[in-house]
Amino acid sequence: MSTQNQVLSISKPSYRQGKNIARQVFHEVISAIDLRKAMVEKLRHEGETLIAGEAHVHLARPPHVIAIGKAAVRMAATLDEILGGRIASGIIVAPELPATRLEHFRYFQGGHPYPNEDSVAAARAALEIVSRLTPDDVVIFLISGGGSALFEQPILPEVTLKDLIEFNRVLVTCGLPIEQINVLRKHLSAVKGGRLAEAAHPARQLTIYVSDVPLELPSMVASGPTMPDGSTVEQCYRLAEENGLVPRFPQTIRKQFEGRTLRETPKPGDACFQHSQYLCLLSNRDAVEAAKQALERHGFHCEIDSGDWDADYRDVADRNIAALDSLARNHPEQPVALVVGGEVICKVTGPGMGGRNQAFVLYAAQKIEHQDRVVLSAGTDGRDGNSPSSGAVADGQTVSRARALGLDPEQYLAASDSYYFFRTLGDTLDTGYTGNNVRDVRFWLDFGSN
Known part of the structure; x- marks a missing residue:
């Protein structure tokens, strides 16, 4: 019919x-659009191999897991179920935390729409885990929307949490689309714009993500912590100047724009993405x-x-x-x-x-x-x-x-x-x-x- x-x-x-x-x-x-249903349908654990869509990841030893975003709790719980609890260590940062918690994971209740102390603590904890990994290790990143605020560590140590909150307040109230907001966020962060993947190199990496951005812009999910960044510092300067944002930024951030000292993010083809694979789990x-x-x-x-x-x-x-x-x-x-x-x-x-x-x-x-x-x-x-x-x-x-x-x-x-x-x-x-x-x-x- x-x-x-x-x-x-x-x-x-x-x-x-x-x-x-x-x-x-x-x-x-x-x-x-139930997350558990989507993960069970698209992920399989066969012997020492995790099959995620077209990605095949050999798990000779238990992987490390970093779960970031509004879907982090459910994604981590389902992955733990699929892997039968074989996880070496993990970080979960989400806006709300569950009453029952998984073994091997540390939990952080990040802030949204503005970062809080746990947002910064979670990023530091994740960097501590991934920076120790070797080519024999596997790290699985579970990324979903909201991660830009929930998970943050500024590149410059003089940028305080108060500065981060004000910076994000200016961005989310200025009327720019999310993809332009995230271009600005990426270039001030030690964990966005591919920099988390850079820190995890040379480990083998699998990113499973739920997209809350236009489908053709996957590196904008949570400001793309594990993906090559196609945006540039020049775009940052232009967006901030054309929209009158620079005078509204806190001083520690404003000076990076006025002095044009922003650092460029890892780009497509960078060696740090050589062993990275990706699966889009759900989208709009x-x-x-x-x-x-x-x-x-x-x-x-x-x-x-x-x-x-x-x-x-x-x-x-x-x-x-x-x-x-x-x-x-x-x-x-x-x-x-x-x-x-x-x-x-x-x-x-x-x-x-x-x-x-x-x-x-x-x-x-x-x-x-x-x-x-x-x-x-x-x-x-x-x-x-x-x-x-x-x-x-x-x-x-x-x-x-x-x-x-x-x-x-x-x-x-x-x-x-x-x-x-x-x-x-x-x-x-x-x-x-x-x-x-x-x-x-x-x-x-x-x-x-x-």
């Missing part, structure tokens, strides 16, 4: 249940495909809009609505859905609480007022910006409900306070930390004349 016939055989979804359907689909997406594409399949199961004709969505959230919303309009015109007899991935850009303009996903939905809610439409946007990591929610959902009645309660959408947008707007309405998405991160997923539902 064709997909279209399958959709037509399902009872037509109701707009009255639109927000509930959207919530259910998001939870189905989170279940579909997996989440987007899972959303499409879930929406089709719920009775929608669904399409993926695969444009470049790492742009201003208002521009993205406007383009999404135009695409949804076209999709609805082409399928007038059935409800339709549009799925979009990526991470929109949302500059912080006020002191409130929220994030790019909730700001996106707040702007979009005004565009679909009085229409039989629903919009949802959420982060697969379970956190949106500085709020405790992963995102929000809205429909054609959201704005009128808000105004009846005295809430002005534009005021909340200007104050970067989208979380309190949606919390008041009961329309936040509260999953808690998911232990995963493959960027954001957003979808639009159009119920037509239903």
Whole structure:
């Protein structure tokens, strides 16, 4: 049976249940991108060989493991299971730590979105382990999103933790896309931009990563601690100068830009990557495909809009609505859905609480007022910006409900306070930390004349 016939055989979804359907689909997406399931499917331990996708790693002795990022705890636990506990030593740094801990591992609760003392301690501990390795050793790096803040060690000793926090605050609030932010981070760090791999040379290295960046930019995951860096110090200088960032940096970092003394990172072809292999475990594409399949199961004709969505959230919303309009015109007899991935850009303009996903939905809610439409946007990591929610959902009645309660959408947008707007309405998405991160997923539902 064709997909279209399958959709037509399902009872037509109701707009009255639109927000509930959207919530259910998001939870189905989170279940579909389960880390343990992906690792068990893609990794096999046969004798003294670990097979990870196309990579084959001989394990004559137990490997060392460095797990970094929002998915670090679950990735390390699953690898330990696959290897039957045969791990020499390990580091796990994550935003939240488990009650039950693995043998052979040291745990650090790093900071996010800004580094903390454990972020620095974890990086030092990892450098201590990998710097002692020989060509006979194997180190497995488990990398996921959030690692840029969770795991950090500045190159220059005079750069303090306070300086690192301020530097990251400037970056995450300046409105640049994540790939440009990470270009700047890489060149100030002793563990980013391939420098962790450089420290681990001459050991054999396997990096298994969950991508929270554009798929074509794998070295941007956690600022690429184990991958060759294609960016340059000249790009750093240009990004900082063109965006007026240098005067906002703390003095110990500002002087490196003013004096043009940044050190270059290891590049493709460098000897330190000679024995490195890589496996992408999950990416945003997996989440987007899972959303499409879930929406089709719920009775929608669904399409993926695969444009470049790492742009201003208002521009993205406007383009999404135009695409949804076209999709609805082409399928007038059935409800339709549009799925979009990526991470929109949302500059912080006020002191409130929220994030790019909730700001996106707040702007979009005004565009679909009085229409039989629903919009949802959420982060697969379970956190949106500085709020405790992963995102929000809205429909054609959201704005009128808000105004009846005295809430002005534009005021909340200007104050970067989208979380309190949606919390008041009961329309936040509260999953808690998911232990995963493959960027954001957003979808639009159009119920037509239903």
